[in-house]
Amino acid sequence: MSENDSVYNELRLEQQLCDAVIRVDGTEFHVHKLILCNCSPYFRALFTHWSTPDSQVFDMPNVSPDMMRLIIDFAYTGFVPVTQENIQELFIVADRFNVMGILEACSHILEEQLAPQNCIGIWWFTDLYYYPKLKHKTFLFILNHFEEVAVTSEEFLLLSAQELSKIIENDQLNVKKEKTVFEAILHWITYAPEQRGEYIPLLLSKVRLALMSPEYMMENVNVNEVVKASEECHRILLKTMDAMLNIRTKRFSNSIFNEPLARPRLPPAVLLAIGGWSGSNPTSRLEAYDVHAERWVRVTDDEEAPRAYHGTAFLNGSVYCVGGYDGVEQFSTVHRFDLNTHTWQEVAPMHSRRCYVSVTVMDGYIYAMGGYDGRDRLETAERYQPRTNQWTLIASMHEQRSDASCTTLQGKVYICGGFNGNECLSSAECYNPETNQWTLIASMGNRRSGVGVMAYADHVFAVGGFNGTSRLCTAEAYNPNNDTWHNVPHMLNSRSHFGIAVIDDRLFVVGGFNGFTTTLDVECYDIKAGEWSDVCDIEISRSALSCCVVYGLDNMDEYAATHYSLQLSDEGDELMKI
Incomplete structure (x- = not known):
């Protein structure tokens, strides 16, 4: 509450300079018309259009004194005590008197309380008392949690x-x-x-x-x-x-x-494949994989700086492209992709140039580790805070690592394999942000440079890579509970420098280099089935790309196969690989 608000409230409580009385069931509230006008267009209309200038007493039917007291207190202090007991009645009264501040406070709490068991009731409630923002979010909640809603909600049957x-x-x-x-x-x-x-x-x-x-x-x-x-x-x-x-x-x-009977529904998340090396040049190609339609969609080709050997991260609704190489120079630059406008914007650069960098996200930070600056393989690491647009150095790793890969699991960052300038590595280590320390963990069973690392099913998976002699199709998984690695089924194809991500409860690997050429091959591992299977190929063969999963988009249709296929069905032009 500002100093002015405090003065106005003191004058109200002392009934000084008040020019109106709000009367509810015999209870009188002395107020200043100007303060209530500032709080709500209802009161502005009441005092300026629905009464004469000399009117001072205003009777309010169909509202309790307690609710009116909360409305008036909010007008003067900007605060309202919303409780489980009063939230519904308070929302109704705020809706009647068009007090947007209270509606927003109630709406925020209702959003936090959304559950499969009550979301339909809240949806009905927003039909009676119009608040579009809450209605939209509640309906999306029903759509996103439909499987549980249909089984557990008594309201579903009504x-x-x-x-x-x-x-x-x-x-x-x-x-x-x-x-x-x-x-x-x-x-x-x-x-x-x-x-x-x-x-x-x-x-x-x-x-x-x-x-x-x-x-x-x-x-x-x-x-x-x-x-x-x-x-x-x-x-x-x-x-x-x-x-x-x-x-x-x-x-x-x-x-x-x-055909409505055949059109896939929009996926809740899509897998993005960004950049990479295709032919003799880096590419800026960005493709999205729709898991429901089982198709890739070309999103854009117009990134400001085509690059390969970079890292990507999805955080706070945006995709960040970190470091990399364009065939001429190694980058310290970072670009943020706006998923709503399909445009790129440069943000704060890292402290070091990093191609062959390892990138992951944890607790609202983007971590960038190791890489190659054009002269040395790096053991340094840093992290980015989007809110402040700043990179901060953290403790250095035990090993110099380029061409490694990393992931997060149980509040720690894990990085595995890579190349130290002399040999491919089998070592691995983890970072604890609470102590700012790296700890060496058990080494992998294989040396792996250009490896793919991803947390999946409470384990850290290390897949493929180059052992110094050949590209690998082998895979292994780390159990953090007992610090051990064990073998898991081999991929169908050998590869290094590929994209890797988990979506739809499956581990996907995308593109890469097979020892002879770049590939457009994609496959996925289902831990429940215990096997790898082929997935629809990406549109162009590429290695040194990076993948991440994006979700929670209001414009998810722009990244789904349905959107693009409907456009193309009129043109007869095939954009996606069948």
């Missing part, structure tokens, strides 16, 4: 058919398998089958049925009694069979996205 339809037709609905949506519909209908059976055609038409397996369709959808009883559902199933055939024969590969 949705209207139109509300359920609005939810399941949305491209942003986050479900791993489309059968989850169908089963949620059945769960909703079973709650009141006689009244709700008639809505099955409406709801079934919103399910991406053509993305289900043929086996599930035959064994669960086609034979369902509610579905079989509807002639309209029969027509939907026939259209589904046509769409499934088109998908599997890859006919009309882009135009299939126009």
Whole structure:
């Protein structure tokens, strides 16, 4: 509270210079019209348009004295005590009197309290009391947590058919398998089958049925009694069979996205592949992998400085490109990619030039370690704070490391392998930010330069690389609980200097150098299945690229296959590799 506010509040409490009385059920509040006008357009209209200038007493029906006291206290102090007991009534009163400050305070707390069990109730509440920002965030929460909402929320069963339809037709609905949506519909209908059976055609038409397996369709959808009883559902199933055939024969590969029954939903996150070495030059190519559509999308080619052997990091809604090499010089520069505008902006440079750098994110900082400055392999490390736009040196590593790779796990930074200027390394170490110290851990079973390192399933995975003689397809995993490495299944292809990231509960490796040429090959490891499998290739072969996963974007559709395929279906130009 400012000094002026404190004076005004003292005058109010002493009932001095007050020019109005707000009366609620016999309780009188002496106030200054100007202060309430500043708090709310409702009071401004009340004092200037809905009453005469000489009016002094204003009766307020349908509000309690306690609520009015909170409104007036907020007008003078800018503070309101929002509690679990008063939040709903306070929101309603603030909505009535158009007190945006209180609405924002209540909205913030409601957002923090969002859970699968209460989000639908809060969504309904925002229908009654209009606050678009909260309504939008609540609806997104329902979409992002739909699988849990459908199973655990009692309110889910009370949705209207139109509300359920609005939810399941949305491209942003986050479900791993489309059968989850169908089963949620059945769960909703079973709650009141006689009244709700008639809505099955409406709801079934919103399910991406053509993305289900043929086996599930035959064994669960086609034979369902509610579905079989509807002639309209029969027509939907026939259209589904046509769409499934088109998908599997890859006919009309882009135009299939126009078919609602077959269009993949937007992914909650996408994998970005940035820069790298392609042919005889570095590239600025940025591609996004849509895990739902299983396709790569070209996002941009216009980065200010094409580069390779760099690092990337996603933090606070932006992607940072750190260090690297353009064939002429090693960079200390850092560029930030605005995911909303698709534009790059230079931020504070590092203390050292670093190509072959290792980059990761932890606790709101970007860490950059090791690398090559054009003369020496580096053991130094530093970290970046976006809020202050500053890099700060931290403790140096035990080893000089370029061509290493790093990750974070359980509050520590792990860096593995690399090249010290003389030999490829098998050593590894971890950094504790609380003590600002590096500690050597057990060495890997193989020397690995150009290795890929990533935290996955509570282990640190070290994949591929160059051992001084050949490119590797081997992989191993570190258990921090007992300081040991163990072998895991080999990749399908040998490679070094590739991109690596975890998305959709799988470990992805992208591109790289196989000992003879750069590659556009992509594969992923599923720890549950215990095996590697091929993934759709990136558009151009490249090594020395860097990958990161981005999520929580309001414009996720701009990085998804659906967005670009719908554009291309009109042009007949194939942008994505099928």
